[in-house]
Amino acid sequence: MSLHHFASPSGRPLDELLAAYAAGHLSGPLHALVASHLSIKPDNRAFVAALETLKGDELEAMAPAPITNREARLAAIFDAIDPPAPRPALGCDVVPGPLARVIGREFNAVPWRTVLPGIKEFRLKEEVDGEASLLWIRPGRTMPSHTHDGSEITLVLKGGFTDATGHYTRGDIAIADSEIDHRPRADEGEDCVCFAVTDAPLRLTGTVGRLVQRIFGH
Ligand code: ZN
Numbered sequence: 001m002s003l004h005h006f007a008s009p010s011g012r013p014l015d016e017l018l019a020a021y022a023a024g025h026l027s028g029p030l031h032a033l034v035a036s037h038l039s040i041k042p043d044n045r046a047f048v049a050a051l052e053t054l055k056g057d058e059l060e061a062m063a064p065a066p067i068t069n070r071e072a073r074l075a076a077i078f079d080a081i082d083p084p085a086p087r088p089a090l091g092c093d094v095v096p097g098p099l100a101r102v103i104g105r106e107f108n109a110v111p112w113r114t115v116l117p118g119i120k121e122f123r124l125k126e127e128v129d130g131e132a133s134l135l136w137i138r139p140g141r142t143m144p145s146h147t148h149d150g151s152e153i154t155l156v157l158k159g160g161f162t163d164a165t166g167h168y169t170r171g172d173i174a175i176a177d178s179e180i181d182h183r184p185r186a187d188e189g190e191d192c193v194c195f196a197v198t199d200a201p202l203r204l205t206g207t208v209g210r211l212v213q214r215i216f217g218h
Contacts, residue, residue, distance in 0.1 A: 013175040017153065018044055022051035028102055029124060029132035030197045033155045033173070035098035040171035094158050094193055103134065112136060119143065135194045137161070137186040145183045150199035152176045154184075159192035161185060 020026050021034040038045055090100030095107045103110070103124070112120040118138035123131060137143065139159070153175050160169035163182040168174045176182055186192035 013151070013177070014044075014173055015047070017173070017175065018048050019051055022048050023055060029195075030153065032098045032102040033153060033195055033197055036096040036157075036195070037155055037171060037173050039096045039098060095195075099155075099157075099195060102132075110134060116144070117141075132195070132197045135192075135196055137184075137192040137194070139186055139190055139192070140188045142183050142185040145181055147181045148176060148178050148198055150178060152196055152198045154194050154196040157193040157195060159190040160187040161192050161194070162187070 017026075017030075017034060021031065026034060038048060090103075090106060091097035092100070092107050095103065100107070103122075110122045112122055115121050118141040120136040122134040124133065137159075153173060154168070156168045156170050156172050156174070158170060160167060160172075161174075161184045162168070163174065163176070163184040164180060165174060165176065165182070169187075174184075
């Protein structure tokens with residue numbers, strides 16, 4: 001049985017994302033997004049653990065290759081392993097450790113850029129196939145209407161927001177595909193901080209969208 005086979009028994013996009021994570025198929029920022037989701041909320045830990053076990057069973061089911069000269073091979077393997085560099089103890093109440101390491105700085109040292117009144121962004125630079133951003137939205141603010149060429153996967157880190165697909169609070173993952181023209185609105189009463197990964201540049205719709213598109217430069 002391949003991972004693909006049981007990737008999404010329920011057809012939920014979130015299950016596909018979790019399966020891709022368990023299979024080790026996700027890139028840096030998206031991997032950190034799912035790891036952070038699991039660290040904040042216990043809901044999906046059992047599901048991911050089950051997928052990882054199935055993946056392990058698959059590996060064990062493979063015919064074992066004969067190992068010759070075991071000692072030399074083990075020595076070569078140990079030589080090839082670099083001890084992991086000590087990592088700074090990043091992470092805080094808002095940003096969990098896995099995500100803090102991807103962002104590479106303390107949350108209170110993030111160089112925010114205002115993109116609209118009440119909406120600030122910090123975009124991670126080094127992404128080639130997609131974009132990853134931290135977003136800070138003031139209470140009650142609505143993001144400009146937009147669609148995506150690909151998926152936009154958003155993890156709520158603080159506060160919450162509502163769009164056509166539902167209401168999301170800290171630890172929740174929202175997935176918007178290319179079909180959804182959405183206008184996420186931050187909850188009243190608390191700032192909303194999110195980490196969003198898109199696998200294609202956003203395509204903004206409407207007048208505000210065109211304005212923002214100019215500011216964003218695409
Ligand atoms: Zn979106």
